[in-house]
Amino acid sequence: MPAGQRPGGRSARVRAAVLTAARGLLADGYAELTVERIAQAAGVNKTSVYRRWTDLEGVLGDLLSEYASEVVPIPDTGDLGTDLEELALLVRRGMTGEPGELITALATSAPRNPRAAQVVRGFLAERFRLAEAVVDHAIARGELPQGTDARAAIEVLGAPLFLRLLVVDEPIDEEFARRTAAATTAALRAGVFEPR
């Protein structure tokens, strides 16, 4: 390292190289992914990868946190039904790309890897929390009563999409996302998520 370069410079470059390599290899599927291949593609020693990330799930968790830190726009059209539909379509788009692959990989390794479980739960909790704004905006507009359980409604909207991603082997198409959103809107309008 040249004298005067800021501490962490090399470390940051190694991280970027490893995450970029993981991202590239993940495009070929999770089944073929190993720490050894990532290290090779990144041009670093595999022991460096193990020292920093412990295992494959550690690398993937770090990559997922990169996605999670990207700003995703939360729909705010002034209409609850439209906002929920756009939200479902946004979630669907995320799932059909790299974050979907990553969530699947991490969720499925979770029972044997507490850190992976923590990363996935944290990711979902943060995404659900952000999405609650759609319901909160409807409450602020007077479209829904105060006290409506935004978290529960968002869970009903997101669950069918995540279940297809993780278990059910059927396409997550736009029609499916729209209908899931419509079901949530109907339940909200019927007062299912109001305080009793």
Add this chain to the structure above:
Amino acid sequence: MPAGQRPGGRSARVRAAVLTAARGLLADGYAELTVERIAQAAGVNKTSVYRRWTDLEGVLGDLLSEYASEVVPIPDTGDLGTDLEELALLVRRGMTGEPGELITALATSAPRNPRAAQVVRGFLAERFRLAEAVVDHAIARGELPQGTDARAAIEVLGAPLFLRLLVVDEPIDEEFARRTAAATTAALRAGVFEPR
């Protein structure tokens, strides 16, 4: 084997012993479960287990098919909302017991084990298909229009429960099951699952 004993007698006893052992050990959690331990508890040679079931997921899949073959009553009270609520409570009870442990174990090994994936998908598809009767009965009573998509409605009802089982680390309590059912009922009554 004594002369005259029917073929398959020993084979059936080995299967029963192995499944009983797996069931007993599963109560201590999936993380500790191995083919070796199951074989030891069943009093059979581990090579016999590998020959018959190939791997741990093979044994668990066979055990799940045992649960799947048990007859589960489908609620038929004459009221859609009540039927869906009772259905959600039944699903919840199954999840909080041994079948829930098994589904989690198999679903999470699925990406690296196509047979496990097949078993879980088959189990869910069969359960969803059976549950569709609740919607079909409501159609037959005239409570819902012909052509209502029973499968989609059952997926919206079941998904939040399965997502909590597999990923989200929050309790699957009766209140949660009831609310999921109420959301599905509201969506059905609002026409979300009707043909367009």
